[in-house]
Amino acid sequence: MIVNPRQYQRPHPGPNHFRVYQGDLPPLEAHSGLTAKALAGGRIDLAWQAVDEAIGYQLYRQAPNEPELTVLTRLEGQTAVFQDATPRG
Secondary structure: OEEEOOOOOOOOOOOOEEEEEEEOOOOOOOOOEEEEEEEEEHHEEEEEEEEOOEEEEEEEEEOOOOOOOOEEEEEEEEEEEEEEEOOOO
């Protein structure tokens, strides 16, 4: 599973100031401290340290029979925990 911090804009430096970006915004720091705890019923608790200025996170999953990562969920705000369940096939 991959956790990516997401951002849309950085706060402006003060009143009557603004920033103009052409193309992508400057990248945020990578998250750190990812932990996983196995739970009963195929569930797992994920937690990580929040990234400054992130407005949310996008989590990806890749099952053993899948050729690539797919978006699992998007978390808004400073939420840095998620409980996942094993997909039923």
